[in-house]
Amino acid sequence: MVEFVIVLPAFLMVFFALMAFSLAIYYKTLFTFAAREGARQGTVLKETKPTENDIKTIVQNYIKNPNNVFPPEITNTNPTISVDGEGGTFGQQLTVTVSYNFSKTLWGGDGIWKWTPTIQAKASMYHE
Numbered sequence: 390m391v392e393f394v395i396v397l398p399a400f401l402m403v404f405f406a407l408m409a410f411s412l413a414i415y416y417k418t419l420f421t422f423a424a425r426e427g428a429r430q431g432t433v434l435k436e437t438k439p440t441e442n443d444i445k446t447i448v449q450n451y452i453k454n455p456n457n458v459f460p461p462e463i464t465n466t467n468p469t470i471s472v473d474g475e476g477g478t479f480g481q482q483l484t485v486t487v488s489y490n491f492s493k494t495l496w497g498g499d500g501i502w503k504w505t506p507t508i509q510a511k512a513s514m515y516h517e
Contacts, residue, residue, distance in 0.1 A: 402502070409493040409504055419459055420468065420487040420510035423451045427485040427512070431475055434517035438476040445470045448487060463489065477516045484513040 427448035431439050439447070448470050452459050468489040474482050492505045 406502070406504075412493065413491050413504075413506065413508060416463065416489065416491060417508050417510055419452075419457070419463070420489060420508060421512065422457075423448050424485040424487045424510045424512035425514075426451045427470070427472070427487075428483055428514040431472070431483045431485065432514040432516045438516075441472045441475045444472045444475055444483075444485060448485065474516075479516055481516050482513055483516060484511060486511045 427444045430447045431444045449467070451457060452463065452468070466489075468487050471486045471488075473484045473486075477483060486509060488507055488509045490505065491508045492503070494503045
């Protein structure tokens with residue numbers, strides 16, 4: 390029983406750290422999907438090319454769409470979206486970057502461990 394009491398806190402800390410890390414990887418995947426959608430919409434051959442604000446709106450709408458699997462803590466915030474190469478011509482590259490300040494604390498309140506990395510997802514495509 391004494392061994393259990395000694396090992397349990399370390400085990401729980403590792404377990405919850407793995408959960409936080411897994412959640413960060415999940416969020417990065419979701420933001421990559423959103424950035425890819427913005428890049429795809431921004432590079433498709435159209436009469437008028439989307440502007441930077443149009444592409445940012447596409448990414449925001451993708452994140453806030455209830456049919457996608459973004460958790461409420463993300464859909465209620467505004468991640469930073471940057472666009473480079475909008476309105477380009479055939480063969481030019483468009484890059485959409487989505488950044489989000491991820492924050493998880495273990496064991497309530499200020500906790501004993503707080504992890505706050507910036508998750509950044511980037512998608513690049515060439516204009517048609």
